[in-house]
Amino acid sequence: GQLVEAAADIRGGAVTPADVSRVTSTGMRHATGEGRTVLHALPVGYTLDGVKGIRDPRGMVAHQFGVDMNVVTCEATVARNLMLAVERCHINVEAMAASPYVAGLSVLTDDEADLGAAVVEMGAGTTTIAVYSGGRFVHAAGFAVGGQHISMDLARGLSATIADAERIKTLYGTVITGGSDSRELMSVPTAGDEQDLPQIVSRATIANIVKHRAEEVFEMVRDKLKDSPFASEPNGRVVLSGGAS
Incomplete structure (x- = not known):
């Protein structure tokens, strides 16, 4: 926009x-x-x-x-x-209609839109941003990185199939690790000809893979917001939505 x-x-x-x-x-x-x-x-x-x-x-x-x-x-x-x-x-x-505009209409309250807020919609292949201020839709941005990239990172990092990586992301994906995550182990089927030889990985390993991609996404969101009217809203709220959020 x-x-x-x-x-x-x-x-x-x-x-x-x-x-x-x-x-x-x-x-x-x-x-x-x-x-x-x-x-x-x-x-x-x-x-x-x-x-x-x-x-x-x-x-x-x-x-x-x-x-x-x-x-x-x-x-x-x-x-x-x-x-x-x-x-x-x-x-x-x-x-x-533009996806970020519709996301803002869906998830923001009237007060949030009036006071200033940014809606970050994290989809499978894209992440879009809508900025509202004074009750108006004032800015839109986006980039082609989303939840599917996290699934692909898990598939590569764990040598798993894409379907198994998607299931692992949905059930165990997180960016916050606890003290026991390194000791909580799970069996992950190996992709390719070695499906009968599952590997054992910890929840900490999964969280580490997800965290690196999530950090990249939010760094890109930060850069987009710096170039938007949201930069002048010191108390503006950021609302996450979308399937990958």
Whole structure:
């Protein structure tokens, strides 16, 4: 997502819904690059004659009206291919929404969105971030690392099948170890031709593998949040969601 500013003269008249739509459309055109399509163009705040912080300008009088928007775009071909895949299942697509935006609507309370919060949705192949402030969706980001990478790390580190690694992650995956974890042992089937020769591993070994990948994910989340409006929220809350959380 990117923050976009757009403005228009209204010659001292009252702001109408048509003015809001016109200025919003102008901002969308500036934010849409070649080969990309707009998923969301959500107002963050309005300005009247240079005065910021207006939440609802309709009916108010000004000479110049502006809007700050969070515009979320994606590759047009990716969006079209996704729509085609759904429509081939005989399901009509009414609209598309960005995953981090929907995650924020699902898990944040109104107070959290007003006070400032970041939603980190950890999926299988991606981790996405949505930042809310003043009750508005103000930033979106993401990267292609998720829970599936933890499963692959376990499969490689334990020489196990991917299915067994996924089961181990679900049942025993943690980043916090206890004093007895190094003594708690379990049998893990070996992948390949040596399936009849299971290996014995400790819960501490499993936690260590998971911890290294989790640290990488949260370091990337930290870097993304540094470049977002969340950096100015010293008491902002971070909420985890998604299957890998």
